[in-house]
Amino acid sequence: MDKVIIFDTTLRDGEQAPGYSMNIEEKVRMARQLESLGVDVIEAGFAIASPGDFEAVRQISAAVSGVTVASLSRALVKDIDAAWNAVKEAARPRIHTFLATSDIHLEHKLRMSRDAALERAVSAVRYARNLCGDVEFSLEDASRTDRDYMCRVVEAVIAAGATTVNLPDTVGYAMPGEMRAMVADVRERVPNISKAVISVHCHDDLGLAVANSLAGVEAGARQVEGCVCGIGERAGNAAIEEVVMAVKTRRDVYRLETGVRTPEIMKTANLLASITGVKTSPSKAIVGANAFTHESGIHQHGVLAAAATYEIMTPESVGVMKTGLVLGKHSGRHAFAGRLAELGYSLDDSDVERLFGEFKKLADKKKTVQDRDIIALVESNEARHAPSPQEWKLKGYIVNTGSGMYSTSCVTLERDGKIVTDSAFGTGPVFAAIRAVEKIVKHAFALEDYQIQAVTERRDALGEVLVKISDATGTYRGRGVSTDIIEGSILSTLDAVNKMLDAGSTSLGTGAASKMQHSFEDDLLSGRTDR
Numbered sequence: 114m115d116k117v118i119i120f121d122t123t124l125r126d127g128e129q130a131p132g133y134s135m136n137i138e139e140k141v142r143m144a145r146q147l148e149s150l151g152v153d154v155i156e157a158g159f160a161i162a163s164p165g166d167f168e169a170v171r172q173i174s175a176a177v178s179g180v181t182v183a184s185l186s187r188a189l190v191k192d193i194d195a196a197w198n199a200v201k202e203a204a205r206p207r208i209h210t211f212l213a214t215s216d217i218h219l220e221h222k223l224r225m226s227r228d229a230a231l232e233r234a235v236s237a238v239r240y241a242r243n244l245c246g247d248v249e250f251s252l253e254d255a256s257r258t259d260r261d262y263m264c265r266v267v268e269a270v271i272a273a274g275a276t277t278v279n280l281p282d283t284v285g286y287a288m289p290g291e292m293r294a295m296v297a298d299v300r301e302r303v304p305n306i307s308k309a310v311i312s313v314h315c316h317d318d319l320g321l322a323v324a325n326s327l328a329g330v331e332a333g334a335r336q337v338e339g340c341v342c343g344i345g346e347r348a349g350n351a352a353i354e355e356v357v358m359a360v361k362t363r364r365d366v367y368r369l370e371t372g373v374r375t376p377e378i379m380k381t382a383n384l385l386a387s388i389t390g391v392k393t394s395p396s397k398a399i400v401g402a403n404a405f406t407h408e409s410g411i412h413q414h415g416v417l418a419a420a421a422t423y424e425i426m427t428p429e430s431v432g433v434m435k436t437g438l439v440l441g442k443h444s445g446r447h448a449f450a451g452r453l454a455e456l457g458y459s460l461d462d463s464d465v466e467r468l469f470g471e472f473k474k475l476a477d478k479k480k481t482v483q484d485r486d487i488i489a490l491v492e493s494n495e496a497r498h499a500p501s502p503q504e505w506k507l508k509g510y511i512v513n514t515g516s517g518m519y520s521t522s523c524v525t526l527e528r529d530g531k532i533v534t535d536s537a538f539g540t541g542p543v544f545a546a547i548r549a550v551e552k553i554v555k556h557a558f559a560l561e562d563y564q565i566q567a568v569t570e571r572r573d574a575l576g577e578v579l580v581k582i583s584d585a586t587g588t589y590r591g592r593g594v595s596t597d598i599i600e601g602s603i604l605s606t607l608d609a610v611n612k613m614l615d616a617g618s619t620s621l622g623t624g625a626a627s628k629m630q631h632s633f634e635d636d637l638l639s640g641r642t643d644r
């Protein structure tokens with residue numbers, strides 16, 4: 114059967130979207146999961162964009178082997194060089210270079226004639242192809258490009274060595290019929306088209322990214338670009354899990370297959386949500402919490418009689434776990450380790466050991482421990498990584514809060530065997546606790562985002578706290594889980610602070626950090642607060 118190549122750009126187009134930025138370690142974790150998912154190509158970043166982007170692409174290239182790793186580059190020698198240097202250690206490297214071809218882009222953005230752009234595209238592809246056997250060329254804004262000119266460019270870049278030619282609907286403007294016609298036209302009119310794979314890259318500005326991608330496939334495109342959960346610039350890209358499940362569920366229509374292991378889909382979406390702190394909408398197709406929930410009595414009756422009455426695909430096929438057995442404080446290490454494996458985690462013994470300790474502590478506080486609790490534990494860095502002695506750890510705290518006056522906190526932290534206590538006040542208990550942490554670590558930061566959510570139902574639920582803090586070196590996310598929301602808040606702040614101090618010590622002298630020192634209590638008294 115014919116195959117559709119799945120090109121995932123979660124780490125490039127997706128990561129560009131506000132709220133989705135990831136650090137290098139998070140990108141590598143995501144790339145490993147995308148490899149397990151079985152996508153064919155990972156676009157790992159835009160190597161020339163920054164040293165951090167370059168390093169992320171390089172580390173991903175080294176970390177995965179069963180998947181092609183691509184870096185984006187403009188049609189410039191220095192970009193292509195950076196892209197190649199970042200991916201060249203990959204088992205299967207690809208250079209992805211692009212140039213806009215629509216008149217509106219040529220005129221206003223590039224200030225270039227059609228002929229000059231064609232020449233630039235050809236020389237970029239030729240240059241890239243001399244470095245790498247796998248070269249993709251994208252005609253940016255293809256859906257608004259003159260068709261005759263498009264065919265000339267496609268023919269020329271294939272002659273110059275492009276192995277994939279991508280026809281993006283960059284601005285999400287095309288209708289499915291137009292995408293189908295564009296791909297069909299190129300297939301019909303470009304004489305050397307059989308030497309390259311046709312790709313589509315669709316944006317969701319009008320909610321048509323998946324429909325347009327599938328229309329492209331119907332007309333003969335054999336690579337689809339998209340992101341997990343459809344994240345990406347503006348309204349996002351095509352959601353790869355939707356494209357994959359459409360092709361799989363409607364094999365009768367497409368007669369095509371993908372290399373994606375669909376039971377890994379849910380885990381991939383969960384990892385993205387967990388890393389970025391952006392929750393998936395409950396009604397999101399395939400991976401939303403309600404995607405397989407039948408609420409109406411008539412539907413429930415039907416599904417119980419025969420699932421096929423209202424289910425076009427099974428929850429298991431996309432990795433939605435049946436509510437598993439519940440663990441409690443009498444569950445042993447063996448049962449716990451088994452559950453971790455069933456949830457798809459392969460951890461080494463020392464991590465399992467540490468998590469088991471956390472699990473026992475939790476089981477003491479909470480009658481039953483559900484899968485969602487275990488996932489929250491594993492995903493919290495606190496439990497995941499053996500703390501290094503250089504990291505700040507929480508020893509204890511007390512917070513006083515009430516109405517009619519400021520909240521106060523006293524926090525004790527430990528680092529490198531040294532124990533430090535300080536106190537602070539604020540407009541609420543979280544403010545007071547975070548401010549005490551800030552005073553102890555002697556490093557000012559701004560609180561950009563704070564989210565708290567109950568992991569499960571009932572009053573004894575774990576609270577999961579996600580914070581985003583920033584200083585001059587960048588933005589850092591932290592996660593903490595606890596049955597006590599103040600403890601969760603301190604743990605998540607420390608998680609982020611430790612990452613921030615680690616980044617600061619490598620990229621910034623201590624001088625810059627200390628220059629930022631100021632008292633938020635001063636701000637508070639003068640009416641300027643960040644919370």
Ligand code: MN
Nearest residue numbers: 126283314346
């Ligand atoms: Mn895009």
